[in-house]
Amino acid sequence: MEAKNIEDIYTLSPTQQGMLFHVLSAPNSGIYIEQAICILQGNLNILAFERAWQQVVHQHPSLRTAFVWKNLDKPIQIVSRRAKLLMQQYDWRELSTTVQEAELQDYLQTDQIRGFELSEPPLMRLAVIRIEKDTYKVVFSSHHLVLDAWSNAIILKQVFALYEAFCHAQSIQLEPSRPYRDYIAWLKQQDLFQAEAFWRRFLQRLKAPTPLLIDRSANNLSSVEAGYGQIHTKLKIATTTTLKYLAQKQQLTLNTLMQGAWALLLGHYSDKQDVVFGTVVSGRPSTLLGVDSMVGLFVNTLPTRVYLSSEQLLLSWLKDIHSQQIKLHQYEHTPLVKIQKWSEIAKELPLFDSILVFQNSAIDISQLSTANLKIDYVYTRGHSNYPLTIRVTPSPELLLEVIYDSQRFAIATVTRILEQFAALLDYMVTQPDCQLSALVEMLNETKRKQKATALRERRQAVAEKLKSVQPKAVRLSHGDQSSSNQIVV
The missing domain is CATH 3.30.559.30 (Nonribosomal peptide synthetase, condensation domain)
Structure with a gap:
């Protein structure tokens, strides 16, 4: 991280500290990686969509935050002036519905295990998957270290407000909000x-x-x-x-x-x-x-x-x-x-x-x-x-x-x-x-x-198993003479 790109540095909240501890204790586990999946239907303007997300990243310091802890007494979070959001695009229109669902589950699993490099913001990314001519599935992945459900609601409202404006060649000014460092300062008091x-x-x-x-x-x-x-x-x-x-x-x-x-x-x-x-x-x-x-x-x-x-x-x-x-x-x-x-x-x-x-x-x-x-x-x-x-x-x-x-x-x-x-x-x-x-x-x-019910099912299973066993006929013999008597077992 270049020094000239650093906007702010401050400590973690206690919740962030605890979360970071568990994340570092269980690498590659997907812990605290949040994924939201939604369907978009209509003529999606990809450029306007990406631009809207990027502007929201620029709006909020938490979305440009990285975490550093090595060789430090306490971990810190560093806010970058700029952070480029990764948006991947896929075209699955030629795949059947069944294959599309299997591919989505594979992607979600891989994406979750992949996690994020905590020292490289933003700790969020998008995948836009085209499944029909005018139908898309969007996967929004983020790290819980920087976002909670309340914050997600805020940024989603802003993204689609910006998207609508950009589609009409308009621009809107988002309402300013206080930076996350003000909350850290409040906690310390x-x-x-x-x-x-x-x-x-x-x-x-x-x-x-x-x-x-x-x-x-x-x-x-x-x-x-x-x-x-x-x-x-x-x-x-x-x-x-x-x-x-x-x-x-x-x-x-x-x-x-x-x-x-x-x-x-x-x-x-x-x-x-x-x-x-x-x-x-x-x-x-x-x-x-x-x-x-x-x-x-x-x-x-x-x-x-x-x-x-x-x-x-x-x-x-x-x-x-x-x-x-x-x-x-x-x-x-x-x-x-x-x-x-x-x-x-x-x-x-x-x-x-x-x-x-x-x-x-x-x-x-x-x-x-x-x-x-x-x-x-x-x-x-x-x-x-x-x-x-x-x-x-x-x-x-x-x-x-x-x-x-x-x-x-x-x-x-x-x-x-x-x-x-x-x-x-x-x-x-x-x-x-x-x-x-x-x-x-x-x-x-x-x-x-x-x-x-469990007992009844076990009894039925045993009964079915006994029915499947074929009886065997065993000929009895005494010394050199064989008996014509048979016992069925």
Whole structure:
């Protein structure tokens, strides 16, 4: 990196430091590489599209940021004055739909493992794949070190606003936003004295992370390839609408209902009444003027602790969770590494093994469509260092996803968890006045049915195997004389 191209230098946020540690600890794993895939339909102006993305890169320092750590006491981030965005183009029109999908999956896997050279900005790239005459698939890959979901929403809005202007030979001026270094400066001004007292009280008497108890057996690990899987389901529109109404009526958030459902499942699978999981928060301090339009990594992951009392009413219990989250909000800037240090859990153990991500800042990308270009959202890919992530994205049909460590969890187990998560939410909207014991019993009944089904299937498999065995006739003999008697075995 040339000195004349350096615009700014500053330290990392605590979240960035933790993320960088995990990235360096697991090279070529694809960890924290985020991929968003969407479909563009219409007459795509490639030059205007590339120009729009490049101008957004120029607009935000975080998108021109590199990370340097070798031979330094602490890692630093360096902002370049200029950074050229890589945009690759592919033409797959002659391939069948099946082959196109196979090629896309190969590209996504290779792209994720490829990652980024952290010292060479920008830590993002594009692939534009033409699959029909006027249909394109676009893959936007970025490193989580420089972007979160909120920031993605900001830059996507700006890209398509610029694209529309460029297609009409016009230019627009993007609204200026504060640089990410202002957030770093704000973090350094925070006094953690009160935060320490809060988190020590919050985590007192917690000696170990909540066990999931659904891991593969050690005997099965060697045959499973390392990597992460991702499955999803969508709730019906009616269920989603009722969930939103229930939350609004009870002065709760949709996120609170998700936290309650996951706490119940954790209690079910760990056989614990005191459960802890990670919750991802926006991390954007209301006291930092203009923070809503800033681009960078602001999110933080904090412990959420929930007590399960079978006699408590569901709505009362959910309100307790909501109240806890309000108290936690003023300390959401606390570095997770500090919280871990203040807890009573051994330092070699994590605070939690699962996290819940509620994509409150997600946008409906179809709303960004222009006069000559229709935009459809497809899906996102990416994983963190946590073995199990529940991700919820608000939409007319609530999207529920599970991202899991394939070596730790079998897909059948994860699928069952996802089905139970959806079933709990459905039960909440139909029986909101129930006690927690009713929800616990629903989970137990599901477990009993699953065990009965598994046993029945095993018996059927054994019966089928016995049917396939052909009987053999064995002739008995006594000394030199053979008997005419035969025994069928």
